[in-house]
Amino acid sequence: MKVLLLEGVKGLGQAGDVIDVKPxxxxxFLFKRKLAVEVxxxxxxxxxxxxxxxxxExxxxxxxxxEIAKAVEGRNFVFSAK
Structure with missing residues (x-):
């Protein structure tokens, strides 16, 4: 049975993967825990x-x-520790 993983499952794949598992x-397991849906x-x-x-995103x-890395590049920062 082909299912679409909604979340990553250890040993099976990441979210968005289409995998073949036993019905x-x-x-x-997968459907009851809402980890996958049928394709x-x-x-x-x-x-x-x-x-x-x-x-x-x-x-x-x-x-x-x-942009932040470019703004900070080449500047020196001094931190004091107690």
Missing amino acids: GYARN NKDNLNIVEMRRQSKEK AEGRLSQAR
């Missing part, structure tokens, strides 16, 4: 949209961190 494992077009589209938004944070 009993999917029904009794269909709607679920794949939703996960793809989430993945794209996370990537954009990560790119924004990375560019912000680079």
Whole structure:
């Protein structure tokens, strides 16, 4: 049975991965704990949209961190300890 992981599961994969598991494992463990859903077009589209938004957010944070690094580069800082 193909399932779409909603969260990372140790030994299986990360959130957004489509994996093949036995039907009993999917029904009794993954579905009950809301770790996965059965694969269909709607679920794949939703996960793809989430993945794209996370990537954009990560790119924004990375560019912000680079700007801060440029601003701090070459400066000296002095910290005093008690």
